[in-house]
Structures are given as structure tokens and as C-alpha cells.
Amino acid sequence: xxxMLLIYNDEAATANASRERTEQILAAYGAxxxxxxxxxxxxxxxxxxxxxxxxxxxxxxxxxxxxxxxxADTKEQLAGFYMIEAxxxxxxxxxxGRCPAASTGTVEVRPIWEMTDYLSEK
Amino acid sequence: xxxxxxIARAAAEAAARQSYGKLVAWLAARxxxxxxxxxxxxxxxxxxxxxxxxxxxxxxxxxxxxAVARRRRVDAIRRRLTGEAxxxxxxxxxxxxxxxxxxxxxxxERLRLMFACAHPAIEPGVRAPLILQTILGFDAATxxxxxxxxxxxxxxxxxxxxxxxxxxxxxxxxxxxxELGGRLDAVLExxxxxxxxxWSDPAGTETxxxxxxxxxxxxGRLLASLMPEEPEALGLLSLMxxxxxxxxxxxxxxxxxxxxxEQDIAxxxxxxxDEAEALLGRAAAKAVIGRYQLEAAVQSAHTARRRSGRxxxxxxxxxxxxxxxxxGSPVVAINRAVAIAEAEGAAAGLAALYVLGDDKxxxxxxxxxxxxxxxxxxxxxxxxxxxAYDRAIGLERDPAVRRFLQQRRAGLGDxxxxx
Amino acid sequence: xxxMLLIYVNEAAMxxxxxxTTYEISAAYGAxxxxxxxxxxxxxxxxxxxxxxxTxxxxxxxxxxxxxxxxADTKEQLAGFYMIEAxxxxxxxxxxARCPAASAGTVELRPIWEQTM
Numbered sequence: 001x002x003x004m005l006l007i008y009n010d011e012a013a014t015a016n017a018s019r020e021r022t023e024q025i026l027a028a029y030g031a032x033x034x035x036x037x038x039x040x041x042x043x044x045x046x047x048x049x050x051x052x053x054x055x056x057x058x059x060x061x062x063x064x065x066x067x068x069x070x071x072a073d074t075k076e077q078l079a080g081f082y083m084i085e086a087x088x089x090x091x092x093x094x095x096x097g098r099c100p101a102a103s104t105g106t107v108e109v110r111p112i113w114e115m116t117d118y119l120s121e122k
Numbered sequence: 123x124x125x126x127x128x129i130a131r132a133a134a135e136a137a138a139r140q141s142y143g144k145l146v147a148w149l150a151a152r153x154x155x156x157x158x159x160x161x162x163x164x165x166x167x168x169x170x171x172x173x174x175x176x177x178x179x180x181x182x183x184x185x186x187x188x189a190v191a192r193r194r195r196v197d198a199i200r201r202r203l204t205g206e207a208x209x210x211x212x213x214x215x216x217x218x219x220x221x222x223x224x225x226x227x228x229x230x231e232r233l234r235l236m237f238a239c240a241h242p243a244i245e246p247g248v249r250a251p252l253i254l255q256t257i258l259g260f261d262a263a264t265x266x267x268x269x270x271x272x273x274x275x276x277x278x279x280x281x282x283x284x285x286x287x288x289x290x291x292x293x294x295x296x297x298x299x300x301e302l303g304g305r306l307d308a309v310l311e312x313x314x315x316x317x318x319x320x321w322s323d324p325a326g327t328e329t330x331x332x333x334x335x336x337x338x339x340x341x342g343r344l345l346a347s348l349m350p351e352e353p354e355a356l357g358l359l360s361l362m363x364x365x366x367x368x369x370x371x372x373x374x375x376x377x378x379x380x381x382x383x384e385q386d387i388a389x390x391x392x393x394x395x396d397e398a399e400a401l402l403g404r405a406a407a408k409a410v411i412g413r414y415q416l417e418a419a420v421q422s423a424h425t426a427r428r429r430s431g432r433x434x435x436x437x438x439x440x441x442x443x444x445x446x447x448x449x450g451s452p453v454v455a456i457n458r459a460v461a462i463a464e465a466e467g468a469a470a471g472l473a474a475l476y477v478l479g480d481d482k483x484x485x486x487x488x489x490x491x492x493x494x495x496x497x498x499x500x501x502x503x504x505x506x507x508x509x510a511y512d513r514a515i516g517l518e519r520d521p522a523v524r525r526f527l528q529q530r531r532a533g534l535g536d537x538x539x540x541x
Numbered sequence: 542x543x544x545m546l547l548i549y550v551n552e553a554a555m556x557x558x559x560x561x562t563t564y565e566i567s568a569a570y571g572a573x574x575x576x577x578x579x580x581x582x583x584x585x586x587x588x589x590x591x592x593x594x595x596t597x598x599x600x601x602x603x604x605x606x607x608x609x610x611x612x613a614d615t616k617e618q619l620a621g622f623y624m625i626e627a628x629x630x631x632x633x634x635x636x637x638a639r640c641p642a643a644s645a646g647t648v649e650l651r652p653i654w655e656q657t658m
Contacts, residue, residue, distance in 0.1 A: 519643060
């Protein structure tokens with residue numbers, strides 16, 4: 001099954017981290033990504049630019065609105081994701097626990113809703 | 123009741139924008155510092171937008187705005203040193219204008235400001251936003267949403283354009299006859315861009331809310347009143363009024379999209395259509411044909427159905443032929459193909475559409491795929507029609523139009539279940 | 542540039558929608574995905590199971606905590622994403638506005654932080 005690991009981190013803290021600390025974190029993510037790949041679990045993964053580089057599009061009163069910034073104003077911000085292949089939810093959770101973000105922020109695990117599941121459920 | 127209040131509010135807001143734009147134009151034309159002029163009046167304009175709808179529009183709105191602007195500035199300067207430019211602007215007003223303004227109308231420099239905003243040295247994409255901001259006082263966030271740009275980006279573009287006006291020394295003047303044609307085109311294009319953004323916006327369904335279509339017409343009226351002898355200025359206003367007249371008919375009471383051919387003509391606004399016809403007549407009397415007059419003439423031919431009960435597609439096709447010759451664009455070519463289909467049959471229309479097939483700009487252009495789907499469906503080519511409908515559905519952002527296209531696609535029948 | 546379009550919709554409303562509406566919405570997403578692919582903008586995209594299937598993992602006091610549910614409790618919930626290739630932010634916003642979620646919820650747009658240095 002495919003799972004999405006959503007990484008939430010305090011982006012201000014990340015931006016303010018010392019150079020040494022930043023390198024340490026990057027190396028930890030590098031090692032984690034490597035581990036995922038070696039085990040065959042890695043499907044995709046990317047880092048997102050900070051929320052201030054984002055915009056949100058929604059319709060209000062029948063009008064398209066474009067707003068600066070993210071959808072939700074949260075203490076920690078979505079900073080990136082991994083998509084992994086895992087046998088079951090427990091395996092996916094284990095991978096989430098190993099992600100460096102689990103110790104600095106939060107990793108949310110969400111199963112992908114495969115089209116085939118979706119159609120059979122409806 | 124609610125409606126009456128809404129109208130009073132809109133009138134007060136329009137008066138505030140009218141006076142604000144005049145003052146910004148007057149100041150900017152003297153200093154070339156658009157941002158400074160806006161800055162000087164920002165607080166006063168905000169106060170007017172808040173107060174006038176409740177307390178009514180003052181007798182001398184410009185004088186009111188100036189008085190508030192000066193009072194607020196004095197307060198601000200006492201508290202901290204504020205923008206040098208804003209202070210200079212207000213001093214300029216005080217010295218040069220206040221005495222004469224007591225009895226006279228403020229000279230209207232908005233036309234000159236519009237020409238500065240649509241100057242060739244200003245990037246075309248920011249001209250309409252710039253006019254909306256300087257003449258009408260809209261904030262960057264509102265303009266950004268209308269043009270589907272992030273507010274931060276729109277702010278940056280507007281700031282850059284204003285500093286360009288100042289640094290490049292863009293003139294605040296109406297061009298001489300010899301160069302007027304091209305320069306006027308840029309102004310017309312910017313106004314039409316504002317209108318078109320509002321028109322394609324689904325909010326067009328809501329008659330109560332002001333949107334950019336309304337503002338575009340407002341600017342069109344302003345331009346036509348400032349240049350009453352310019353056939354294309356009249357043509358543009360006519361074109362916008364024809365479109366506006368059909369606003370209420372574009373959606374069913376359930377909010378569903380209603381295509382032009384199926385619109386209930388009882389819902390068209392006869393007064394607006396008559397005004398548009400009169401403007402077009404005035405423009406035609408000048409005997410200088412142009413893009414906007416031709417487009418208005420197309421609209422006129424469409425609305426003729428309210429009297430004759432039928433649409434003269436052959437005439438519309440000829441108008442599009444003329445348009446293609448003087449202002450060819452993929453959009454014109456698509457509309458022409460649709461007219462050909464109506465006048466000579468779907469196969470001829472499709473052939474005219476296929477000529478455009480290689481134009482890269484059309485790959486993500488919804489109306490092309492919708493037109494293509496409709497013609498293929500009429501020819502019974504359901505599988506290709508379904509494919510084209512899918513493409514059009516995927517490119518549409520208005521949920522009502524999306525639903526409409528989905529229904530059309532479903533109407534193709536079993537031959538096209540999977541695209 | 543690569544952009545991530547994050548789709549936020551009210552999942553309770555989605556679950557409660559009649560079958561017919563569900564099919565209409567699915568078809569709209571299908572057409573949207575197709576349009577992205579045909580224009581060469583599509584890179585990836587998936588739907589996520591509702592947040593009740595979500596678990597959040599975080600460390601507190603040196604211990605790993607596993608909590609039921611999503612990270613943030615919001616009015617609309619992350620329901621899926623697209624990753625697209627777009628020339629610039631304006632083009633990406635134009636695609637975001639065409640996404641069926643733009644009229645039903647919110648589409649958040651985030652540029653990918655490319656790791657080329």
C-alpha cells in the first residue's frame with residue numbers, strides 16, 4: 001500500500017537554525033531518504049518552499065480569491081513529504097517514526113486512496 | 123429595502139472613487155509620483171469609503187478628501203516623520219489649489235493618468251491593474267484575485283510600474299493625433315481587460331456585488347465622456363454594455379450556465395442594449411472602423427434576436443471576417459469558426475477550427491475545446507467530441523460552466539462512455 | 542518550476558454527497574487531470590484517504606507519541622495533491638484555479654524547494 005508522510009516543522013525555527021545545525025538536519029534527511037530507497041519503500045519525496053512563497057486559491061461568494069500564504073495558519077507548517085510503499089499501516093508508522101521530522105515536529109501518515117479502492121467503496 | 127441600501131452604498135462608493143481618482147490624477151500629473159499621491163490620500167480615501175455610505179456624499183467630495191488627508195497627515199507628522207513625498211503632495215495641493223477649488227471643479231486629469239498607466243514603457247500585463255488602482259483606488263489584493271495572481275506578486279508589479287513612471291519620466295499627457303491611435307489602443311485594451319476579467323469571473327452571476335465588469339464599464343464611460351469624438355472609445359463602451367445587458371440571462375435561477383443561444387431574451391436589459399446601439403451608431407457615424415466597433419456590431423447582431431426572433435449568422439460571420447483581417451487572434455478565429463458552423467454547417471465550422479490546430483496558445487484555452495467538442499458532437503463524432511469535452515471540462519474554472527459541459531458530454535450517449 | 546497543489550475540502554460534506562454528485566466531482570477531477578497531462582503540466586497526483594485514517598507521529602519528552610488523526614484540526618482537510626510543472630507562479634495559480642477543489646474548498650500552492658545548489 002502507498003502512504004503519504006506529511007512533514008510539519010516550525011519553519012521559522014528551521015530558517016533560524018545555525019549553519020551547523022542545518023547541515024546536521026540535511027544530513028539526517030539524506031540518510032533517511034537513503035534508508036527508504038535501500039529498503040525499496042521510497043516512491044517520491046520533496047521539500048516545499050516556506051509557506052510565505054505559497055498562495056491559496058478559493059472561491060468566495062462565487063468569486064475566485066487568491067490569497068498569500070497557506071490554507072491553514074498552524075504552529076508548524078507543511079514543509080515536505082515522502083510517498084512510500086509499505087506492507088501495512090504499522091510499517092508506514094515505523095517509517096514515520098524514523099523520519100527526522102518526528103523529533104523536530106510532526107509527521108502525519110495518510111494512506112493514499114487508490115482509485116480502485118475508491119470505486120469499490122462507493 | 124436591502125437592495126435600496128445596496129444601491130446607496132454603491133453610489134457613495136462610486137463617488138468616493140470618482141473624487142479619489144481625480145485627486146490622484148491631479149497630483150500625479152504634477153509630480154509624476156503616483157505612489158506618493160496615493161499615499162497622501164490613502165487614509166482619507168479609506169475614511170470616505172467607510173463614512174460616505176452612511177452619512178451621504180459631501181457637497182464637495184474632493185475638498186472633503188483633501189481636508190481629511192491634510193488633517194491626518196498633520197497628526198501623523200506630529201507623531202513621527204512620515205513620507206517626504208506625501209507631505210510635499212499635500213503642500214502642493216494647499217498652495218496651488220485650495221483657493222481655486224472653493225468655487226471651481228477640480229480639473230480632470232484622469233485621461234492623462236490613464237495614458238501614463240498604459241504607456242508602452244509599462245509592461246502590458248500590469249496596465250489594467252495600474253489603472254484600476256490609480257483611477258479607482260482598488261487595493262492590490264482585490265486586483266490580484268481578479269487577475270489570478272498572488273497579492274504579493276501583484277503588489278510588487280504595481281510598485282515597480284509606479285516607480286517606472288517616475289524614473290523613466292513617463293509623460294502625463296494625451297498623445298498627439300499622429301501617435302494617438304496606438305496609444306489609445308493600449309488604454310482601451312487595459313479597460314477591456316479589466317472588464318473581461320470581471321465578465322469571465324463567475325461573480326458575474328451576482329448582480330448585487332460590484333465586480334471588475336462593472337468597474338470596466340465605469341472606466342469605459344469615463345473614457346467615452348473624456349473622448350466623445352473617438353469612435354473606438356464609443357465602440358468599447360458599446361461592446362461592454364451589450365455584454366452587460368445579458369448578465370442576468372447567463373445563469374438559470376438554479377445557478378446553471380445558459381449559453382447565449384438558449385438565453386431568455388426577456389432577461390436581457392433593453393435599456394442597456396438601446397444605449398449600446400446608440401453608442402455604436404454614434405461611433406459608426408465617424409466612419410473609422412475599428413476592432414471594438416466590430417465586436418460591438420457582433421453583439422448587436424446577437425441581440426437583434428430580441429426583435430427578429432432569429433440570429434443572422436451570415437452577418438456575424440462577415441463581421442468576424444473583418445475582425446480577423448484587422449485584429450486577428452485565436453479568440454477571434456474561434457468565434458468566426460462557430461459563426462461559420464451556424465451559417466454553413468458544422469463541417470465547415472470544424473474545418474475553420476482545424477486550421478488553427480497547430481497554435482500552441484490553444485492547447486490550454488477552454489473555449490477552443492468547448493467549440494470543438496460542440497461541433498464534433500453535431501457531426502456525430504462522439505468519441506472525439508467526448509475527448510474535446512473532457513479537455514474543456516478540465517480547463518474550466520467556473521463550476522457552473524463545468525457542470526454544463528459535463529451535461530453536454532453525458533448527452534453524447536453510450537458511444538462515448540470512456541474518453 | 543515544480544509546484545505542489547494541496548487540495549483542502551470538507552471531507553464530511555464529500556462523504557455525505559449523493560452518489561450522483563460524487564460521480565460528477567470524480568469526472569471533473571478526471572477531466573482536470575487529463576487536461577494537466579495533455580498540456581504536459583502533470584507530474585504526479587494522488588488522493589488521500591480521509592483524516593480519520595490518519596496518524597500523527599511526533600516526539601515529546603524524548604518519547605515517540607503516536608496520535609490518531611491529522612496534524613492540524615482544520616475546517617477543510619487535506620484530501621489530495623497534484624504536483625505540476627509550471628513556468629511561473631502565475632501559470633501555477635491559473636492551474637490551481639481550474640482545479641475542481643478551488644470552487645469547493647481551497648487549493649494551496651507551494652513551490653517545490655529544488656535541491657540543486
